[in-house]
Amino acid sequence: MTIAQWQLRAAFAARLSRMYGREVPAYTTLLDVSHEVNEDVLRSRGADAERLGSIRRVTAERHGAIRVGTPGELRQVARVFGALGMRPVGFYDLRDTAVGALPVVSTAFRPVAEEELARNPFRVFTSMLTVSDRRFFDADLRARLTAFLARRELFAPELLALADRAEAERELPEADAERFLDLAVRSFELSAEPIDRDWYATLERVSAVAADIGGVRATHLNHLTPRVLDIDELYRRMAERGVEMIDTIQGPPRWEGPDVLLRQTSFRAIAEPRALRAADGTVTHGALRVRFGEVEARGIALTREGRALYDRMLALVDERAAHLPPADRGDIARAVWAEHLPVTEEGLAERGLGFFTYHVAQGRPRDGRPPSKLGALLRDGWVRAEPIVYEDFLPRSAAGIFRSNLNDTGARDSAQEADAYDAGRLSAAMDREALDPFALYERQRRLSLTRVARELGLAAA
Ligand code: OOG
Ligand code: NI
DSSP states (O other): OEEEHHHHHHHHHHHHHHHHHHHOHHHHHHHHHHHHHHHHHHHHHGGGGGTTSOHHHHHHOEEEEEEESSHHHHHHHHHHHHHTTOEEEEEEEOSSBTTBOOSEEEEEEEOOSHHHHHHOOOEEEEEEEOTTOTTTOOHHHHHHHHHHHHTOOSSOHHHHHHHHHHHHHSEEEHHHHHHHHHHHHHHTSOOOSOEEHHHHHHHHHHOHHHHHHHSSSSOOOOEEEEBOSOHHHHHHHHHHTTOOBOSOOBSSOOOSSOOBSEEEEEEEEEEEEEEEEOTTSOEEEEEEEEEEEEEEEEOBOBOHHHHHHHHHHHHHHHHHHTTSOGGGHHHHHHHHHHHHSOSSHHHHHHTTOBOEEEEEOTTOOOOSOOOSSHHHHHHTTSEEEEEOBOOSOOHHHHHHHHHHTOSSOOOOOTTSOOOOOOHHHHHHHHTSOOBOHHHHHHHHHHHHHHHHHHHHTOSOO
């Protein structure tokens, strides 16, 4: 018996979910409420509820987040996720966002092929500490951080060897799969090893994220996020159950038009007992808040033009909401969206703002020759459009998620020059290309058009 790569991925996501549920009880509440909401939406909206993914996919769907310290560690993470058929997609620079400055750059590991996403879309938002950015770390701290990080081992050599084999062979024999999954899940548990209190506090003065990454000798999953079909309803029900949520839903507002991109909300990190070692060697028990819960609703992927419009709308909402109470922001956002974005999927497609795949309509009597233009094919009912779901993340929402779980605002020396970091440098660090998400969606769209053209006997749709 061998276990295929996608089965490894699905099993890993399921085991991680069990581990997190054991360790962070509010996560279990979040899962329960998500399932209830999804069932209710399915009941009330019927097939329409599954327009952006089957209920089977959505129910199993999770994303996690981890943080590592060095390019070498990131390269190892890429091997572990490579074993699960997950590739790095996108580059997120969180060092300069409208909601704060965090000393990390990130990518997301996820499956990229349509059929792999349908089997199990598990993804992990992965951030790397930018130790070399002088705005955050002075020469002394850089040297100490580098030395500290060089001495730790996040992943056992046995795990990495199994990972390489799974990636090369796209499967593992059952016993090896079991060992791989066991070691992989353990690498993301919260370590019980005592933390050097002074070192942790030194890094905390720069940023709580720096301390969470560089202040300990292991990495850990810091949240695991289920997908929900109605995030506003989920937010209400969580509050009813007494779980304290952050005060907003990040991303697009709830509005009358189609769901696009990604909406997210979270509950604040829980205070967990951690052993702290003082300079004189005595160990005490303190509490650190590093693990939290998040939930997300996914909508239609936007094209580059659509995304640029989204960013402009965000800026406009910021501008108009600047001197008003935070509670007004939702109404302002809805108004801005109504002014700028088409309220139908057809409108999004026509204006080239959203990504869709195209399919020959079933059951249509084939009289006459199909028209050659896509617009006419759609209008005359030869072809139907299906939205492509957004599989990625949003830098500003990501920064907001980090932020809402940190107590500090972080310290940054703006007299220092920023370290240039881009997708190319991250790709070199990983030794694999950080793929361009827009190119992935565009490819999916193009393949569907080629299929349509072939099926209808057209030169090109
Ligand atoms: C990652 C935060 C970003 C998201 O969903 O945007 C993220 C982190 O806190 O490490 O997970
Ligand atoms: Ni997240």
